[in-house]
Amino acid sequence: MSKFLKSAFVALSMLxxxxxxxxxxxxxxxxxxxxxxxxxxxDIRPDGQGLPEGKGTVAQGEExxxxxxxxxxxxxxxxxDRWPVLAGGQDSLKxxxxxxxxxxxxxxxxxxxxxxxxxxxxxxxxxxxxxxVYAITAYLLNLNDxxxxxxxxxxxxxxxxxxxxxxxxxxxxxxxxxxxAKGTEPCMKDCKPDAVKITGTAxxxxxxxxxxxxxxxxxx
Amino acid sequence: MSxxxxxxxxxxxxxxxxxxxxxxxxxxxAGRAHASEGEAAILEKKDWNQYxxxxxxxxxxxxxxxxxxxxxxxxxxxxxADPVSSxxxxxxxxxxxxxxxxxxxxxxxxxxxxxxxxxxxxxxxNGLVDKQIVFxxxxxxxxxxxxxxxxxxCAANSGMEWRGAQLNGCQxxxxxxxxxxxxxxxxxxxLEEAGVKTNAKWIMPEGADASAMTRSxxxxxxxxxxLVAFKMNGEALRPEQGYPLRLVVPGWEGNMWVKWLRRLExxxxxxxxxxxxSKYTDLLENGKARRFTWEMDAKSVITNPSPQAPLxxxxxxxxITGIAWSGRGTxxxxxxxxxxGRNWMPARIDGPSLDxxxxxxxxxxxxxxxPLLLQSRAVDSTGYxxxxxxxxxxxxxxxxxxxxxxxxxxxVKANGEVENVEVS
Numbered sequence: 001m002s003k004f005l006k007s008a009f010v011a012l013s014m015l016x017x018x019x020x021x022x023x024x025x026x027x028x029x030x031x032x033x034x035x036x037x038x039x040x041x042x043d044i045r046p047d048g049q050g051l052p053e054g055k056g057t058v059a060q061g062e063e064x065x066x067x068x069x070x071x072x073x074x075x076x077x078x079x080x081d082r083w084p085v086l087a088g089g090q091d092s093l094k095x096x097x098x099x100x101x102x103x104x105x106x107x108x109x110x111x112x113x114x115x116x117x118x119x120x121x122x123x124x125x126x127x128x129x130x131x132x133v134y135a136i137t138a139y140l141l142n143l144n145d146x147x148x149x150x151x152x153x154x155x156x157x158x159x160x161x162x163x164x165x166x167x168x169x170x171x172x173x174x175x176x177x178x179x180x181a182k183g184t185e186p187c188m189k190d191c192k193p194d195a196v197k198i199t200g201t202a203x204x205x206x207x208x209x210x211x212x213x214x215x216x217x218x219x220x
Numbered sequence: 221m222s223x224x225x226x227x228x229x230x231x232x233x234x235x236x237x238x239x240x241x242x243x244x245x246x247x248x249x250a251g252r253a254h255a256s257e258g259e260a261a262i263l264e265k266k267d268w269n270q271y272x273x274x275x276x277x278x279x280x281x282x283x284x285x286x287x288x289x290x291x292x293x294x295x296x297x298x299x300x301a302d303p304v305s306s307x308x309x310x311x312x313x314x315x316x317x318x319x320x321x322x323x324x325x326x327x328x329x330x331x332x333x334x335x336x337x338x339x340x341x342x343x344x345x346n347g348l349v350d351k352q353i354v355f356x357x358x359x360x361x362x363x364x365x366x367x368x369x370x371x372x373x374c375a376a377n378s379g380m381e382w383r384g385a386q387l388n389g390c391q392x393x394x395x396x397x398x399x400x401x402x403x404x405x406x407x408x409x410x411l412e413e414a415g416v417k418t419n420a421k422w423i424m425p426e427g428a429d430a431s432a433m434t435r436s437x438x439x440x441x442x443x444x445x446x447l448v449a450f451k452m453n454g455e456a457l458r459p460e461q462g463y464p465l466r467l468v469v470p471g472w473e474g475n476m477w478v479k480w481l482r483r484l485e486x487x488x489x490x491x492x493x494x495x496x497x498s499k500y501t502d503l504l505e506n507g508k509a510r511r512f513t514w515e516m517d518a519k520s521v522i523t524n525p526s527p528q529a530p531l532x533x534x535x536x537x538x539x540i541t542g543i544a545w546s547g548r549g550t551x552x553x554x555x556x557x558x559x560x561g562r563n564w565m566p567a568r569i570d571g572p573s574l575d576x577x578x579x580x581x582x583x584x585x586x587x588x589x590x591p592l593l594l595q596s597r598a599v600d601s602t603g604y605x606x607x608x609x610x611x612x613x614x615x616x617x618x619x620x621x622x623x624x625x626x627x628x629x630x631x632v633k634a635n636g637e638v639e640n641v642e643v644s
Contacts, residue, residue, distance in 0.1 A: 024413030032352040082301035093507040115494040118432040125430040172513045176615045177607035196560025200642035202388040
């Protein structure tokens with residue numbers, strides 16, 4: 001590096017250090033205040049980033065859950081009507097009707113805390129105190145047999161509390177069906193050896209019968 | 221002015237009176253036009269041939285003809301627990317071309333429609349940036365803009381069909397898609413305004429509604445082609461589509477296109493939030509689940525005929541039409557089969573062929589009146605061939621819910637009725 005470039009580089013670096021909140025190209029917007037960032041930045045990551053100070057026990061969680069969650073999710077996380085099932089379903093993922101719950105499916109506990117904290121109770125989002133969210137999360141762990149009934153969850157022991165299905169998530173492997181070279185014509189004639197037969201017809205003719213409820217998984 | 225209004229009222233009353241007379245004496249009047257002389261549609265004068273219609277002030281925001289009342293989004297109530305956290309479907313069988321009208325774009329909310337006052341809306345960028353920054357809507361409107369047509373498809377579109385044909389109508393099997401022109405600011409420009417730190421790898425958009433929707437988006441995608449959009453098809457976003465601001469993530473699953481966008485956090489790791497762990501992960505037959513399956517694979521469907529749009533004209537010339545799209549580029553070709561995928565005919569793509577946008581195809585077809593097993597198959601600009609449903613099931617089983625882009629079969633019966641079927 002020439003002497004000139006080197007000194008120019010140093011000068012630029014110093015400039016960057018001197019003005020960390022340098023205006024952007026268009027000089028639009030204003031710097032957020034610390035209080036504004038704190039008010040909105042509530043997200044939690046699996047490594048614990050974002051967790052607030054706090055703690056809560058299974059027993060405390062059970063009380064809050066009974067009052068604020070059980071009317072939709074059921075006393076034991078079994079789900080009322082089509083509301084999400086939160087507990088159980090262990091060893092069901094390979095079955096014809098998998099039951100995907102916190103205990104059977106979710107990879108990270110941080111997802112439970114984050115979601116309860118940002119979006120629950122349904123219709124009264126972001127009304128829970130951190131200790132309440134810790135307590136509800138502890139109770140959900142207990143409902144899923146991940147912790148004992150005397151467990152207390154806190155910021156300190158959060159990251160080492162793991163969910164059983166964490167290792168079963170894998171990367172996207174698509175495309176997992178044929179790709180042809182660009183410009184190649186796909187099969188156009190006699191692509192199936194025999195005349196094609198109908199093997200099944202739509203089960204739901206008017207789209208809204210009750211029986212269909214039992215035959216399909218919830219989209220929510 | 222008052223005089224004008226008075227005149228108008230008089231005319232309306234007269235028209236109503238005449239209308240009532242026609243209804244009462246309908247049989248007698250109809251009798252005047254004998255079938256042998258020709259069609260009543262021509263031989264009889266209609267109200268609209270004779271009397272004046274509404275003036276320009278009657279419909280300051282226009283709406284479709286009253287004869288198009290059935291062209292609406294529809295819900296399938298049993299799919300979700302509550303209409304506030306639910307989905308409805310675009311009536312694809314009633315539409316043509318490639319643009320979805322704003323009022324017919326399917327809706328998916330997790331906490332209902334947020335009614336956001338744009339004057340009180342802010343977009344914050346925080347995390348690994350040089351300057352944590354806040355924009356007003358007025359600020360955002362001062363950035364350079366782009367116009368792009370993109371499809372938005374829910375990853376769960378056709379998700380009810382994994383275990384076999386279930387819903388009778390392309391509105392329900394394929395209607396979680398819309399295609400509009402967005403006007404917005406490249407996300408790259410907003411991120412550069414905040415100054416992204418060198419260790420940043422991900423961004424997390426967050427919505428302002430009561431679900432505070434979040435997803436993790438790789439920084440590379442954010443810098444490549446994402447938009448922060450405020451207009452759709454020329455007008456402000458509809459409230460149900462995220463007014464006043466939504467994220468556009470071209471070619472990727474609709475859940476990532478966060479509506480009512482209020483915050484973008486920049487980070488070095490993904491967040492693994494609910495909508496990318498519990499939901500929008502693809503459970504395979506072996507119990508493993510794929511995550512971060514963002515791209516929407518090439519897909520097509522015949523919209524006419526289809527169960528809600530039967531072939532009513534008996535045999536002869538008919539227009540078979542449908543739509544095709546790919547999250548990896550444009551559509552190179554669409555082929556149509558009338559024998560359940562044994563033999564194929566190239567369809568004609570008409571209208572704009574845009575990157576990550578819906579394409580419209582047609583097959584002008586002389587129907588001999590015999591039953592058909594209609595299919596369409598799209599090939600995209602990467603050479604990806606739309607697979608059969610059985611190919612997908614062989615790879616993934618039937619518990620995936622998401623990313624079902626398999627070839628759809630419609631059984632057209634001799635009487636013109638159409639049914640959703642599975643074939644060998």
